[in-house]
Amino acid sequence: MAERISDAEHAVMEVLWRRAPLTATEVSNALSGDRDWSLQTVKTLLGRLLGKNVIAHEEDGRRYLYRPLVAREEYVAGESQRLVDRLFGGKVTPLVAHLAETQQLSDKDIAEIEALLKALKS
Template sequence: MKISTAESVIMEALWRKNPLTSEAIIAEVGEPNGWTEGTVKQLLSRLVKKKAVGATPEGRRYQYAPLVARGAYVEAESQGLLDRLFEGRLAPLVTQFSDAGKLTDEDIAELKALVERIAK
């Protein structure tokens, strides 16, 4: 199943630190997103149903932890974007950002170093 945008916010919290109780998750993402307790609980439930998050009983509550690795998610999302918009290639994406003037000098230096390292 697909992880939706709102759900991914919960996932990010869990990828940052886990396991977490629902209380901790609510504290972590509720306020910043303007979500009530009910909203976060619903998102959590859906993630558990989707098997993207695991819930381990701990006393009367659950400890929640991600079942899918962030890397897998990020990779699928990235590849999806590349495939949809850039014929699956990375260079056109970089060109796009460059043309749009979205790259700072620092970004460029970073990219340069990175590419040179990869090329070795």
């Protein structure tokens, strides 16, 4: 399991996570603006996502309705974990340290994070 989702495929997933089920044409329309893909391209990507078992389709007359099989949360967690593992030795703290240093965090951001952490403390 845990089929890898490519970059282009990810853009399609984002659409389906926002709203589903959708037809291929609807997905294509939702994407126009961001990416400039032909309908055929979107269909190819949907087919590949089907093959990877991360979406499913059900028949609706003569077209298909596509819906995600994996939750966005799950994907986000996986990708985040990958980054942490590959670049920060699996430790979250160094990543947060890195982010804190390189991003310009407003005082409000900092306060927000501090509140989050406080809530976690047992």
